[in-house]
Amino acid sequence: MYKRGSTPTTSNGFTLLEVMLVLLLMGLAAGYVMFNAFGASKTDLLKSQAQRLQVIVDMASDFAVLNQQQLGVRVEQKDNEYYFVYLDDDDEWQRIEGEDVYAVHTLPEPFTLTLNLDDLPWVVEDQLFDRELFDENLSVSEDGVEIGSDEDKKLPPPQILIMSSGDVTPFTLSFNYNGDEGDEPVYFSLQNKDLPPLALEGPLGAPL
Template identity: 55%
Template sequence: MMAAAAQYQHPVRVRGFTLLEVMIVLLLMGLAASYVVFNAVGTEPADELEEQVRRIQVVTDMASDYAVMNQKQMGIRFEPDEGVYYFVFLNEENEWQRLEENDIYAERQLPEPFYFTLNLDDLPWEQDSLMADREIFDEDFALGDAQTDIGNEEDKRLPPPQVLIMPSGDITPFLLTFHYEPGFGSDLPVYYQLKNEDLPPLELDGPLEQVPQ
């Protein structure tokens, strides 16, 4: 009787993983493996900087897919003076809000002694249509420092992102340059450049001995 009962049990439904979930797991596994290897053999500053750059590259490409799948207007806010960047999206009130659905898009800070610079102007590959979109968003949603500092901490609006990620997956053109410039010792300066022309994947150049003019 027990065998017969077991035979007629309802099958258990197994929920599959989405492509985004699989990509996130693979990314985290890769970063964890790299962390173990680097700590086992000793991390060179150039290798550590490359790891930081590749993380931004992969997560930005994933954010483009996320924007398409969820039809969200998204963006990346960079704070070069603090070495900080984070992902945002435009909510129903047309206000920029941090993307907190997944820790992978949370705020990150580039560790010292590294720093980055952001260039949005005079890019040789910039697309007029995408740059026009960026200007529209700057005009409609940009807030000066004086405006963002008014009111209580909870009432402050986030500044607009410098880089937009469209619901179509397009990303406005930008050029990020990452710097390692040791002042003393035998280490030589190292640079990496991460750039986007239109559609991801982002293009990574480096290691470079000097910043291209």
């Protein structure tokens, strides 16, 4: 089990949540293979990618409550990938080791990610989170995220927080396909406003 301040490790047994998560992901993976084998549409393949993250975030929220652990999702738009992190005793974000579902996942070509954080609570005057979770030297720009000095390079903070209360910070993540060889552009929108489950909308065809 994950404890705040300790490195998450794989336990000897499996909880019901872990078993359910594995079964769900196996189903999604099997569906993705079948889609490829039988020439499924790009829309179906894209939907399976959005559903994967939807399932993992929902289960991670339950896990955070059970283990009183602060988790987060870091989205790297330039690489079209995401991964999960946890907050250690020094208030630093670390990668979750020993759990493949939380490791880096890269979207297959030709799909892309677009993250919208316009509704984040810490960008408005009435902030939801205090200093404990965020370094005072945190700066966000179009070029990336920097924390503190260059001497001690740390993991960038997650844009999506999964709190020990089960709350997930507001976000909208679009899974995009720009169209090719006669296919129309399409995207799916994965959203959260407060508590899971996350809402998945699509397929949507309007340009992003």
